[in-house]
Amino acid sequence: MAETANTIAHPDLSEGPAAAAAMALRTAHAADVAEWLNALDPARAAALLTALPLDHAVHVIEQPEFERRARLFRHLDTPTAVDIFKGMSPDQQADLARELHDADRAGLLVSLDRARRRQLEELLAYPPASAGSLMTTDYVSVPTTWTAGQTLDRIRTSGSAPRPVYAIYVVDPVDNRLVHVVSLRELVMAAPAAGVIDLGPRRRVLSVTPLTDQEDVARLLSKYNLLAVPVVDGRGRLLGTITVDDVIDAVVREQTEDVQRFGGMEALDEPYTKITLPRMIRKRAGWLCALFLGEMLTATAMQHFELQLSKALVLSLFIPLIMSSGGNSGSQATSLIVRALALREVRLRDWWRVAAREAPASLTLGTLLGLIGFVRIAVWQQLGIYDYGIHWVLVAATVAAALVGVVMFGSLAGAMLPFVLRRLGFDPASASAPFVATLVDVTGLVIYFGVAYLILRGTLL
Numbered sequence: 001m002a003e004t005a006n007t008i009a010h011p012d013l014s015e016g017p018a019a020a021a022a023m024a025l026r027t028a029h030a031a032d033v034a035e036w037l038n039a040l041d042p043a044r045a046a047a048l049l050t051a052l053p054l055d056h057a058v059h060v061i062e063q064p065e066f067e068r069r070a071r072l073f074r075h076l077d078t079p080t081a082v083d084i085f086k087g088m089s090p091d092q093q094a095d096l097a098r099e100l101h102d103a104d105r106a107g108l109l110v111s112l113d114r115a116r117r118r119q120l121e122e123l124l125a126y127p128p129a130s131a132g133s134l135m136t137t138d139y140v141s142v143p144t145t146w147t148a149g150q151t152l153d154r155i156r157t158s159g160s161a162p163r164p165v166y167a168i169y170v171v172d173p174v175d176n177r178l179v180h181v182v183s184l185r186e187l188v189m190a191a192p193a194a195g196v197i198d199l200g201p202r203r204r205v206l207s208v209t210p211l212t213d214q215e216d217v218a219r220l221l222s223k224y225n226l227l228a229v230p231v232v233d234g235r236g237r238l239l240g241t242i243t244v245d246d247v248i249d250a251v252v253r254e255q256t257e258d259v260q261r262f263g264g265m266e267a268l269d270e271p272y273t274k275i276t277l278p279r280m281i282r283k284r285a286g287w288l289c290a291l292f293l294g295e296m297l298t299a300t301a302m303q304h305f306e307l308q309l310s311k312a313l314v315l316s317l318f319i320p321l322i323m324s325s326g327g328n329s330g331s332q333a334t335s336l337i338v339r340a341l342a343l344r345e346v347r348l349r350d351w352w353r354v355a356a357r358e359a360p361a362s363l364t365l366g367t368l369l370g371l372i373g374f375v376r377i378a379v380w381q382q383l384g385i386y387d388y389g390i391h392w393v394l395v396a397a398t399v400a401a402a403l404v405g406v407v408m409f410g411s412l413a414g415a416m417l418p419f420v421l422r423r424l425g426f427d428p429a430s431a432s433a434p435f436v437a438t439l440v441d442v443t444g445l446v447i448y449f450g451v452a453y454l455i456l457r458g459t460l461l
Helices: 018-023 030-038 042-051 054-061 069-073 078-087 090-099 102-110 114-125 148-157 184-189 214-224 244-262 277-304 306-311 313-342 348-382 392-423 433-456
Strands: 140-143 167-171 178-183 228-232 238-243
Touching (some): 030 042, 042 078, 069 090, 090 102, 102 114, 140 148, 148 184, 167 184, 178 184, 214 244, 238 244, 313 348, 313 392, 313 433, 348 392
Parallel strands (some): 140 167
Antiparallel strands (some): 167 178
């Protein structure tokens, strides 16, 4: 089978003079260089980064693949760290500054001119996962009175911008209010004397505010197939812009955190291969202990029904079946609703609609599993594979009815738990599959033995 993508050989960068090793990196793609440096000791990686041309080093440090940037910066000499930091785009500067210790951050901020420092401090003031924390102030804006020729001259004379120019933002020359957006293609195709305000179709300007959630920004870019979206304040004044690559990086990080929480643990803030053993244990131990304590309630429930088990030992054969079915159905419902909440397909006020949909769905699914369970017991009994006793029909009916009840409870609990957590201000992803399974395990036993008492009373019980 032919290769579908070119693979780049990993050069040996761990030994030898930094200047000689850096020669192998000068013509490599910045993303590849970032991955190669990740595998090195921070001190060695810092030495190689210093040996690269400044513009290439800046490009490498801005790659989303680059890990532990703050740790590497501590191994750079002050002049090199300052030069690289100054060359970064404002949004990347803000990301790095959030990772640095206070003393290191202060040292780099001092190196900036007053206007750039104030700009960066404003970016740092926005909460994480907001549009303000993602935006960059490197964009091209022109007043409404300019022509297409003047705008192109502005782009040519501005030098090599850290960010690609996806759009030109036309603002009111008096109050900097955003009034029009022109794509680069529309600008290039226009006559030089044409007014920039007249280029392209006049339509409602799509924009976000600094406090817009990053997932809402991603949805806007996806819905309208945008490469960038402007960020405006309450008066419509242009503050910055968010490009699609930054949104993708942010969404990937958030989705990674959600997946890890679904597994019943705290989100890792470092790659799996880089996180230390003590931090890994701390991230996993809390949830694991909480789930273990929850499962202890299962043992308590079984002790409560010890008498019933001693009278009808056959019931214990189906406990794993009942518990797993409830946990699986709850995990399914939780996964669906957490994702629907994240995509804004449902909102908090729609909980009753979700419950109304889950009730018949879970009843149907429970009935299907109950029927399978009943048939399984009947077949095993008739073929002589296992003897469930003279009351095997009642045992089969107990298992079938319990499956209906447990699946319905598991589905409804799994669907409603994300709403409860969101209402309490928690991340719905915390309603992880293990948490739901633990909850349903305990209640499933109660349902199972409750149904058994009603059906088998006077016979086996």
